Amino acid sequence: MPIRYATLHQFKIFDAVARHMSFARAAEELHLTPPALSIQVKQLADAIGQPVFDQIGKKIYLTPAGEALMSASQDILDRLERLAQELAALQGLEKGRLKLATLSTAKYFIPRLLGDFCAKHHGVETSLFVGNRGILLERLARNQDDLYILGQPPAHMNVIAEPFSDNPLVVLARPDHPLVSEKNIDPSRLRDVPFILREPGSGTRLATEEFFERHSVALKTRMEFGSNEAVKQVVASGLGVAVLSASTIGAELATGELALLDVQGFPLERKWYAVYPVGKQLTPVARAFLEYLFATAPAHWLALSRALAVSSGSICPTTLP
Structure with a gap:
């Protein structure tokens, strides 16, 4: 079967398996059985004409063909998501999804900002992943989310990092x-x-x-x-x-x-950054949330800094933003 006959369903299944490096965890995400996933991945590999996974012991690894397929799968699925949001925008609808990943340090204010954003955009579905820096960088490398909130952009990765608030x-x-x-x-x-x-x-x-x-x-x-x-x-x-x-x-x-x-x-003096890979096309919802951060987060931090100065007494308000 030529690659042009591969289905979107197969790409979605392969993408889930490749992200988790586990048929069992991908099956949980997609609410399917591991054998069903295995069949679809095998059919996709047959269409390519090369194996996409190597199994060594109980672990699976992407082959070179699998790595190329993973990149293509992410491009296809991301483009479809953008298309859905662009079509919704043309109809004047507020629809779409926002996948946000943030450092645990930012959990003290990002959920509130996200909640306020959702209150203004009722039709947007959101998910928020909270983790440490190492986990977020792994997710960033796999392009698993729309935006990543970090206190220090990774110097070793090709990313765009847009500062939106102070983080002293x-x-x-x-x-x-x-x-x-x-x-x-x-x-x-x-x-x-x-x-x-x-x-x-x-x-x-x-x-x-x-x-x-x-x-x-x-x-x-x-x-x-x-x-x-x-x-x-x-x-x-x-x-x-x-x-x-x-x-x-x-x-x-x-x-x-x-x-x-x-x-x-x-x-x-440090900053909070919204980070995403160079070349990533942000969805309309992700772009709207980014603009919301630029407009809202500085005022949020100003209120917090004043509260810190008043409650502390050991720091002058003028030393904070």
Whole structure:
């Protein structure tokens, strides 16, 4: 069977299997049985005239033909999705889907912004994936979502990164920490202070390590965690200090569980970015959400920064955006 007779159903099935590298997980996503998927993938491979998967032990891997087919499948399915949205737009309808993936650090404000966007566009279906930086970069490499919210764009990937809001990093401690009452603390004073860090590869950790390396300060790592909540809990228990995004700590500052340290060079000026692969054609819905971020997120952060300054007392409002 020539490739021109391959069906969209087969491309969709192959795409799911290739993304998950598992017939079982793809079957769960598509609500089909693994044998049914296997038959369709075999027929597609027959049409190509080459195997698309190698099976080694219990794992499957894409062959060179499979990698080419995966790229083509994504192009076909993405183009069909854009066509559906373009046709809906021509009819004056608000329809379409938005697949958003965000860092766990941004979960403190992105869901609210997404909810407000959906309230203005009732016909849009949305999905939100929340994960750490490593998982998001894997999804970005596979082009699994429309947009990715990151605090530090990947330097090794060919992407477009559009900044839409400030994302300053601050130094946290328990309120009774000896340094809380001090002002303009030199970074060298933190050389022997235990640090609670995010996991290796985290954008927050990378920025923290780069800052202290520039000041010739070797961090004394006490613990590391894969979530902001765990870091905050350990800092609140008095086991060390930490550097986190200011967007994650409003509640703890308001209740007095945490306090800010006035360290020279902080807050670290960073941005939140909407990221997508170079060459990706954004759907009308994705473009509309991107424009909504540009218009709304800065005002959201301004309100948050004022709340942080008022609740903290250890940082002047003019030092935040």
